[in-house]
Amino acid sequence: MIRIFESAGRPFVAFVEEFGRILLLLISATAWLFRPPFRFRVVLKQMEFVGVKSITVVLITGAFTGMVLALQTYHGFRMFGGEGLVGSTLTLAITRELGPVFTALMVTGRAGSAMAAEIGTMKVTEQIDALYTMSVSPVQFLIMPRIVAGILMLPVLTVISDFIGIVGGYFVGVKLLNINSGIFMARIVEIVDLDDIFNGLIKSACFGLILALVGCYKGFYTTGGAEGVGKATTQSVVYASVAILISDYFLTSVMFR
Amino acid sequence: MIKLVKVSKSFKGQKVLDNLDLIVEPEKINIIIGRSGSGKSVLLKHIIGLIRPDSGQIFVDGIDITKINEKTFNEMRKKFGMLFQEAALFDSMTVGENVAFPIKEHRHLSQKKVDEIVNEKLIQVGLTNVAHKMPSELSGGMKKRVGLARAIALDPEIILFDEPTTGLDPIMCSAINNLIVQTQEHTKATCIVISHDIESTFKIAHKVAMLYHGKIIEEGIPGEVKVSGNPVVRQFIEGRQIEQSPKQK
Numbered sequence: 489m490i491r492i493f494e495s496a497g498r499p500f501v502a503f504v505e506e507f508g509r510i511l512l513l514l515i516s517a518t519a520w521l522f523r524p525p526f527r528f529r530v531v532l533k534q535m536e537f538v539g540v541k542s543i544t545v546v547l548i549t550g551a552f553t554g555m556v557l558a559l560q561t562y563h564g565f566r567m568f569g570g571e572g573l574v575g576s577t578l579t580l581a582i583t584r585e586l587g588p589v590f591t592a593l594m595v596t597g598r599a600g601s602a603m604a605a606e607i608g609t610m611k612v613t614e615q616i617d618a619l620y621t622m623s624v625s626p627v628q629f630l631i632m633p634r635i636v637a638g639i640l641m642l643p644v645l646t647v648i649s650d651f652i653g654i655v656g657g658y659f660v661g662v663k664l665l666n667i668n669s670g671i672f673m674a675r676i677v678e679i680v681d682l683d684d685i686f687n688g689l690i691k692s693a694c695f696g697l698i699l700a701l702v703g704c705y706k707g708f709y710t711t712g713g714a715e716g717v718g719k720a721t722t723q724s725v726v727y728a729s730v731a732i733l734i735s736d737y738f739l740t741s742v743m744f745r
Numbered sequence: 746m747i748k749l750v751k752v753s754k755s756f757k758g759q760k761v762l763d764n765l766d767l768i769v770e771p772e773k774i775n776i777i778i779g780r781s782g783s784g785k786s787v788l789l790k791h792i793i794g795l796i797r798p799d800s801g802q803i804f805v806d807g808i809d810i811t812k813i814n815e816k817t818f819n820e821m822r823k824k825f826g827m828l829f830q831e832a833a834l835f836d837s838m839t840v841g842e843n844v845a846f847p848i849k850e851h852r853h854l855s856q857k858k859v860d861e862i863v864n865e866k867l868i869q870v871g872l873t874n875v876a877h878k879m880p881s882e883l884s885g886g887m888k889k890r891v892g893l894a895r896a897i898a899l900d901p902e903i904i905l906f907d908e909p910t911t912g913l914d915p916i917m918c919s920a921i922n923n924l925i926v927q928t929q930e931h932t933k934a935t936c937i938v939i940s941h942d943i944e945s946t947f948k949i950a951h952k953v954a955m956l957y958h959g960k961i962i963e964e965g966i967p968g969e970v971k972v973s974g975n976p977v978v979r980q981f982i983e984g985r986q987i988e989q990s991p992k993q994k
Contacts, residue, residue, distance in 0.1 A: 606837075609836075610835075613831060614829045614830070614831065615833050615836070617790070617795050617829065617833065618829060618833040620793075620794075620795055621822060621825060622846065622847045623819040623820070623822045623850070623851065625819075
């Protein structure tokens with residue numbers, strides 16, 4: 489009987505342990521943010537990596553999300569003559585949900601996985617030990633800049649994604665499906681609130697924290713050579729994506745009552 | 746001076762260091778020999794604080810480093826330089842940036858002065874015109890030389906070498922050994938070298954210690970260790986299979 493409880497409880501204990509380690513890493517990274525030497529150049533380099541280099545993928549994802557949303561909502565609304573609501577509906581969906589979530593998932597696949605792979609490789613090739621021997625904190629040098637970059641750049645990417653998504657939706661709705669341009673825009677202005685956009689951006693900053701923290705954590709605790717790096721990379725994408733979707737529900741339930 | 750007193754360390758129930766005592770000769774080349782997997786690298790990582798012991802004391806210049814916090818340890822680590830087994834060069838940086846890294850971190854010098862020191866250290870390890878190259882463009886021997894240049898960039902008092910000749914051809918082994926001797930003579934640093942290369946050990950060491958089953962079973966000047974009566978040491982030196990005692994089987 490005890491053995492059954494033991495084996496049932498083991499994954500829970502492992503989860504709590506892992507969650508605790510992630511939390512400690514976050515606390516340590518936050519503490520290093522306010523301790524010299526301040527590493528502005530390293531942070532900027534990471535912002536370029538997370539932000540600038542993700543623009544293409546975010547543009548493509550955002551544009552097609554808006555386009556397909558316009559297509560789907562148009563067919564639904566047409567049934568009761570509500571085509572004019574396509575613009576506002578897709579704008580609400582994009583700014584509140586799809587922009588932040590899809591951007592975060594795409595950046596997780598591109599930058600979060602790269603963080604886990606790079607830090608993991610540094611771990612198994614003793615480069616992180618080398619940092620310690622040179623009296624340099626790996627948390628300050630490697631992890632803190634990536635977390636800061638994630639938090640700062642995800643909202644920027646989300647703004648780009650939101651904008652291009654609405655443009656894509658406008659193109660499909662107005663140019664291809666012949667919705668009246670004035671009604672399309674007027675409904676957006678009428679129904680969409682600035683809070684919808686801001687709350688979406690707050691969510692995206694939280695997602696940026698999650699994807700960077702999980703990527704760094706998985707890399708930092710990598711063991712077992714090349715196989716371990718591969719495993720850490722895969723796990724970082726899966727864990728971060730799941731965490732983003734779960735946190736999205738709770739953030740939404742708090743923000744959009 | 747570095748002194749280890751009754752240091753023990755276990756990983757997942759397996760004892761790697763077992764009440765180990767060791768005194769490192771200052772300003773000399775100290776070589777720790779032992780079979781692969783005997784815990785030599787673990788011992789070295791204890792000395793620089795990358796691993797903390799389960800029990801025992803490690804003194805560096807009279808300070809017990811097992812009792813100090815990470816911040817104090819970071820100051821203490823500035824006395825050390827370490828050459829890792831695979832050099833552990835930062836592969837996102839060029840050779841020059843690798844060597845410059847500890848200098849930029851701990852000394853506030855102009856870029857020109859940093860470049861001068863980098864150049865000087867690279868020449869010291871026998872390398873020229875490589876500062877712009879990436880580590881992936883270098884051979885194993887060259888990587889170790891760059892690793893050594895980075896290790897001595899801050900002129901440390903103590904230099905640790907983790908199996909510096911492993912994986913190199915005999916000519917490169919000899920070159921690295923000469924480099925260790927030259928570096929020690931030039932810097933007067935205390936060198937601790939982990940090795941299982943017997944020939945090199947007796948050629949360059951001032952002091953030899955043999956690690957076996959978590960303990961130092963023999964130590965002394967090379968001449969003494971060479972004629973040791975300890976059967977395990979004899980077997981290791983002569984390259985014969987060390988038989989396990991029934992207890993260890």
